[in-house]
Amino acid sequence: MNKRTLRFIFTMAFSFCLLLAGAQDAGQGPVEMADAMRQNGKIYVVVAVILTILAGIILYLVRIDRKVSKLEKESL
Amino acid sequence: MPGLPHSVMRKSWWKIACVILLVYAVVGGLLLPVPALRQLEETIRNLYYHVCMWFAMMILFTVSMVYSVRYLRTLDYRFDLYSRAFAVTGLVMGLLGYSTGAIWASYTWADPNNPAYASFGTIAREPKLIGAAIAILIYFAYFVLRSSITDMDKRAKVGAVYNIFAYAMLFPSIWIVPRLLPSLHPGQEGNPALNFNDIDARMRMVFYPAVIGWTLLGVWISTLNIRIGLITEKKWLHE
Structure with a gap:
């Protein structure tokens, strides 16, 4: 890896950290919950995405489990 | 077969x-x-994910330590296999707990626009983070130590002894010392999320099942590694 790529990666990582730090602000006033997301139902999109990822991981685990079971049968 | 019955590892109900x-x-x-x-606002929901990682890590490391003790008592190589597999998954859970904690903290502890929040300098001195990092590094050393010994019996013995030491080190580094020092992390005066007075009843309804679910996922992955190990190390196990 040359110097320029390294510097690029460092800059990207650093600006990501800054972005994380500056991405939010909190004031006094009422506590802000994500009520809008609940009202317009967008929260279900988030639930669907996470469930899909979970399903993918579980299916992958089940496949590995089956493969190991098959190997166990062959080696016993 | 001693230890985890093979049939339980292969059962699908759990x-x-x-x-x-x-x-x-x-x-x-x-x-x-x-x-x-x-x-905290809506991020309180991270309790079901971030905190569960640490609970799962603690449980998996405990199981790993128990198998290390059983290895030293019996010198049965299978227990060494079990102990290592649970430690690997525990470490993965710990790393996930650490990185999710870093994300969560960067939104709720540090905010340059809000003087009431801490600076990054304060977070770097956060005893809970340093303690958790030490605990994780000690477990990293466990794997480095294991891979540096080529003799199988010696590796299993030294590994088991070190694993018990690493487990003992978890208590000062993540349970005791961070509580003696001022910290931004919640749960300073007790067990965060376990104290019945500071966790909302509505959250407990999800939190406890979530802990069990994530722990079972860790156990599932560990048993897969164990079963693969039992096949590949077969020639050493049946002597």
Whole structure:
């Protein structure tokens, strides 16, 4: 890896950290919950995405489990 | 066969329970009501994920330590295999707990626009983070130590002894010392999330099932590694 790529990666990582730090602000006033997301139902999109990822991981685990079971049968 | 009965590792009922609990942790965790707290706001839901990683890590490391003790008592190589597999998964859970904590903290502890929040300098001195980092590094050393010994019996013996030491080191580094020092991390005066007075009843309904679900996922992955190990190390196990 040359110097320029390294510097690029460092800059990207650093600006990501800054972005994380500056991405939010909190004031006094009422506590802000994500009520809008609940009202317009967008929260279900988030639930669907996470469930899909979970399903993918579980299916992958089940496949590995089956493969190991098959190997166990062959080696016993 | 001593230790975990092979049939239990291959049974599917607890894997199905794991999936159901995790689906509940995601759906219930995102949709069920939570208390509205300043500064934390909606991120309080991270309790079902970030904190569960640490609970799962602690349980998996405990199981790993128990198998290390059993190895030293019996010198049965299988227990060494079990102990290592649980430690690997525990370490993965710990790393996930650490990185999710870093993300969570960067939104709720540090904010340059809000003088009430801490600076990054304060976070770098956060005893809970340093303690957790030390604990994780000690477990990294366990794997470095193991891979540096080529003799199988010596590796298993030294590894088991070190694993017990590493488990003992978890207590000062993540349980005791961070509580003696001022910290931004919640749960300074007790067990965060376990104290019945500071966790909302509505959240407990999701939190406990989530802990069990994530732990079972860790156990599932560990048993897969164990079963693969039992096949590949077969020639050493039946002597």
